[in-house]
Amino acid sequence: xxxxxxxxxxxxxxxxxxxxxxxxxxxxxxxxxxxxxxxxxxxxxxxxxxxxxxxxxxxxxxxxxxxxxxxxxxxxxxxxxxxxxxxxxxxxxxxxxxxxxxxxxxxxxxxxxxxxxxxxxxxxxxxxxxxxxxxxxxxxxxxxxxxxxxxxxxxxxxxxxxxxxxxxxxxxxxxxxxxxxxxxxxxxxxxxxxxxxxxxxxxxxxxxxxxxxxxxxxxxxxxxxxxxxxxxxxxxxxxxxxxxxxxxxxxxxxxxxxxxxxxxxxxxxxxxxxxxxxxxxxxxxxxxxxxxxxxxxxxxxxxxxxxxxxxxxxxxxxxxxxxxxxxxxxxxxxxxxxxxxxxxxxxxxxxxxxxxxxxxxxxxxxxxxxxxxxxxxxxxxxxxxxxxxxxxxxxxxxxxxxxxxxxxxxxxxxx
Amino acid sequence: xxxxxxxxxxxxxxxxxxxxxxxxxxxxxxxxxxxxxxxxxxxxxxxxxxxxxxxxxxxxxxxxxxxxxxxxxxxxxxxxxxxxxxxxxxxxxxxxxxxxxxxxxxxxxxxxxxxxxxxxxxxxxxxxxxxxxxxxxxxxxxxxxxxxxxxxxxxxxxxxxxxxxxxxxxxxxxxxxxxxxxxxxxxxxxxxxxxxxxxxxxxxxxxxxxxxxxxxxxxxxxxxxxxxxxxxxxxxxxxxxxxxxxxxxxxxxxxxxxxxxxxxxxxxxxxxxxxxxxxxxxxxxxxxxxxxxxxxxxxxxxxxxxxxxxxxxxxxxxxxxxxxxxxxxxxxxxxxxxxxxxxxxxxxxxxxxxxxxxxxxxxxxxxxxxxxxxxxxxxxxxxxxxxxxxxxxxxxxxxxxxxxxxxxxxxxxxx
Numbered sequence: 162x163x164x165x166x167x168x169x170x171x172x173x174x175x176x177x178x179x180x181x182x183x184x185x186x187x188x189x190x191x192x193x194x195x196x197x198x199x200x201x202x203x204x205x206x207x208x209x210x211x212x213x214x215x216x217x218x219x220x221x222x223x224x225x226x227x228x229x230x231x232x233x234x235x236x237x238x239x240x241x242x243x244x245x246x247x248x249x250x251x252x253x254x255x256x257x258x259x260x261x262x263x264x265x266x267x268x269x270x271x272x273x274x275x276x277x278x279x280x281x282x283x284x285x286x287x288x289x290x291x292x293x294x295x296x297x298x299x300x301x302x303x304x305x306x307x308x309x310x311x312x313x314x315x316x317x318x319x320x321x322x323x324x325x326x327x328x329x330x331x332x333x334x335x336x337x338x339x340x341x342x343x344x345x346x347x348x349x350x351x352x353x354x355x356x357x358x359x360x361x362x363x364x365x366x367x368x369x370x371x372x373x374x375x376x377x378x379x380x381x382x383x384x385x386x387x388x389x390x391x392x393x394x395x396x397x398x399x400x401x402x403x404x405x406x407x408x409x410x411x412x413x414x415x416x417x418x419x420x421x422x423x424x425x426x427x428x429x430x431x432x433x434x435x436x437x438x439x440x441x442x443x444x445x446x447x448x449x450x451x452x453x454x455x456x457x458x459x460x461x462x463x464x465x466x467x468x469x470x471x472x473x474x475x476x477x478x479x480x481x482x483x484x485x486x487x488x489x490x491x492x493x494x495x496x497x498x499x500x501x502x503x504x505x506x507x508x509x510x511x512x513x514x515x516x517x518x519x520x521x522x523x524x525x526x527x528x529x530x531x532x533x534x535x536x537x538x539x540x541x542x543x544x545x546x547x548x549x550x551x552x553x554x555x556x557x558x559x560x561x562x563x564x565x566x567x568x569x570x571x572x573x574x575x576x
Numbered sequence: 577x578x579x580x581x582x583x584x585x586x587x588x589x590x591x592x593x594x595x596x597x598x599x600x601x602x603x604x605x606x607x608x609x610x611x612x613x614x615x616x617x618x619x620x621x622x623x624x625x626x627x628x629x630x631x632x633x634x635x636x637x638x639x640x641x642x643x644x645x646x647x648x649x650x651x652x653x654x655x656x657x658x659x660x661x662x663x664x665x666x667x668x669x670x671x672x673x674x675x676x677x678x679x680x681x682x683x684x685x686x687x688x689x690x691x692x693x694x695x696x697x698x699x700x701x702x703x704x705x706x707x708x709x710x711x712x713x714x715x716x717x718x719x720x721x722x723x724x725x726x727x728x729x730x731x732x733x734x735x736x737x738x739x740x741x742x743x744x745x746x747x748x749x750x751x752x753x754x755x756x757x758x759x760x761x762x763x764x765x766x767x768x769x770x771x772x773x774x775x776x777x778x779x780x781x782x783x784x785x786x787x788x789x790x791x792x793x794x795x796x797x798x799x800x801x802x803x804x805x806x807x808x809x810x811x812x813x814x815x816x817x818x819x820x821x822x823x824x825x826x827x828x829x830x831x832x833x834x835x836x837x838x839x840x841x842x843x844x845x846x847x848x849x850x851x852x853x854x855x856x857x858x859x860x861x862x863x864x865x866x867x868x869x870x871x872x873x874x875x876x877x878x879x880x881x882x883x884x885x886x887x888x889x890x891x892x893x894x895x896x897x898x899x900x901x902x903x904x905x906x907x908x909x910x911x912x913x914x915x916x917x918x919x920x921x922x923x924x925x926x927x928x929x930x931x932x933x934x935x936x937x938x939x940x941x942x943x944x945x946x947x948x949x950x951x952x953x954x955x956x957x958x959x960x961x962x963x964x965x966x967x968x969x970x971x972x973x974x975x976x977x978x979x980x981x982x983x984x985x986x987x988x989x990x991x
Contacts, residue, residue, distance in 0.1 A: 445867060475921070
């Protein structure tokens with residue numbers, strides 16, 4: 162079963178927004194066994210919509226469209242689809258009432274423009290959008306197969322997909338499964354990894370596809386199987402990854418979905434251990450990673466973003482004399498930051514970062530990207546320096562990753 | 577001048593990664609006057625690549641392709657393009673040497689797989705990738721126009737686009753300009769806004785296109801003009817937005833690129849005023865927003881992510897009796913957090929948040945999404961409660977936005 166995803170909107174084509182909808186829809190369709198053949202983004206233009214939808218319906222049994230359903234003049238998806246399907250628009254009483262109530266709750270008047278959002282093509286099945294004012298539409302004709310039109314607002318699209326479209330598709334078609342499983346390796350370059358596992362790769366069953374996904378310090382290996390029995394394929398993939406761990410066991414971090422912060426989260430929670438962080442150059446990025454996960458309050462006690470020298474001294478107890486002698490970006494200061502936040506919070510572990518994120522502040526001795534990291538534990542305090550690139554955003558995200566690595570390596574000793 | 581962007585990779589079609597490359601390429605092409613007709617994502621499949629590239633070259637004068645240039649077996653873009661252009665692969669000595677040196681610096685052995693990355697189609701111009709091991713390729717034939725193939729690693733693609741591809745395109749074609757300018761409004765619903773500015777919209781010059789881009793509490797209005805003289809069109813758009821500010825002046829925040837945090841950043845820097853934050857439910861997200869901006873150290877003194885009750889007491893001086901009486905999510909505690917971090921850092925302004933991000937911790941009286949925010953200023957401390965949704969990520973980002981709003985409204989009084 163093949164699907165095409167079409168996202169409509171000038172804002173996508175000019176790069177004003179990144180299209181995240183199509184990735185989300187892909188995952189949801191893959192989960193019920195539907196393969197995505199192509200994703201296309203086009204402008205809010207009648208001709209582009211007609212040409213692209215016609216072509217997509219020839220190539221795929223299912224076409225999912227998002228965007229262009231707003232109340233303003235630049236949104237033309239609905240009228241164009243009605244025209245393509247030779248259908249008039251009718252006023253849907255129930256949707257109209259829903260829109261009126263939704264706006265009333267927000268204290269917004271119901272205008273002619275809102276009323277127009279309840280107009281739907283006569284030939285479609287209306288998909289109720291409980292979270293917004295633009296209903297979804299489901300067309301199903303022998304010539305074109307299933308064509309679904311959804312609002313472009315990610316939150317509304319997500320709910321419509323989960324609550325309405327996915328269940329309908331699963332019922333409508335007799336689908337087999339797609340299985341993806343991704344193993345995360347670190348500390349080994351893609352080309353070296355490929356050579357080391359070449360024999361294993363060559364011996365994989367025909368129906369399994371291997372992909373390499375490199376990222377800084379990490380290569381992810383994905384095995385995919387299409388149009389299979391889910392339980393069997395999952396077991397077979399598991400078995401292949403087990404063989405792999407005999408070859409490159411030391412480099413394996415875990416499976417995807419198990420990011421380093423997730424693994425730390427799990428291990429701290431299981432052991433009842435606690436964490437605090439003191440950040441300078443990462444500026445709250447480490448704290449954010451943990452606090453974004455539900456249940457973080459079990460182990461995450463506090464973070465201090467000690468940006469100024471005075472805050473390093475006053476909140477964390479870093480000695481000003483050491484800041485002056487060694488500089489704020491130094492092993493000494495990193496150690497005192499980690500020990501300081503560990504002391505004031507009483508946490509088991511404490512991470513600290515201090516570095517030069519740029520674009521200003523670099524010098525010959527300490528160029529942009531110089532980051533000192535420290536980890537204070539119940540036993541000792543460790544520190545290391547890592548150069549983390551030369552772009553501000555990159556320095557922040559790399560330093561965050563390196564600091565998490567330090568903590569993860571330490572926690573591995575416990576298990 | 578029309579371009580098609582093709583991103584290649586199974587990981588895009590299964591939704592394992594979000595394609596950010598195509599948005600970035602769009603912005604860079606728009607900036608030199610090239611319009612994007614379509615963006616397409618396809619699998620690492622020979623047939624898909626051949627069919628899609630052939631179609632794209634018929635519809636556009638420029639085709640930009642990313643992805644599929646890695647050293648492993650799943651990457652087939654290069655061999656497929658060589659086949660399409662009827663060209664053999666040759667070993668490029670200079671690229672080979674560059675790859676060898678790049679790997680040596682990282683302490684990685686130069687293998688047969690790396691050597692294969694220096695193989696390039698005879699008929700293309702090699703685009704040197706200073707930041708990675710996969711060179712870009714520039715094909716230019718009378719039948720197909722310009723076809724450019726770039727690595728999918730965002731960082732490498734960005735540098736190749738900026739340093740090599742964009743200058744070459746600008747030289748190769750005689751291009752006019754595209755101008756986009758986006759005004760941010762807040763506090764007015766899209767449908768109401770559309771009615772209030774209907775007369776202005778109807779009177780816009782033919783060649784200007786208006787788009788509405790709604791987001792929570794915000795509607796962005798974009799005016800675009802294609803194939804124009806840059807200076808003239810910029811002036812004309814400016815003039816239209818000036819007319820608009822006479823109609824909805826109170827709702828206008830500023831132009832895009834001027835996010836609320838940017839405006840706060842500017843105003844604090846200009847006035848030499850300082851800021852500190854104390855975050856509970858936002859968990860470092862507010863600190864991160866400021867510290868991500870170059871120059872934040874001028875005014876951002878410190879942040880405290882006081883997640884545990886003890887850290888609220890020990891670091892910020894919140895009274896434990898008040899936490900017990902009113903709860904950690906309360907006006908009292910928000911006020912004491914803001915005043916506490918202002919006191920210990922000596923900042924002019926201090927923001928605080930405390931709320932229930934979920935999924936646990938909600939109650940009838942204080943459901944998930946309840947967030948108390950406080951702003952301590954040299955004159956007084958203000959507090960407000962805002963319900964910020966029911967999804968953890970949403971609560972964090974909305975509460976962050978609402979807190980920034982409070983500070984921004986306060987700073988407006990100074991100007």
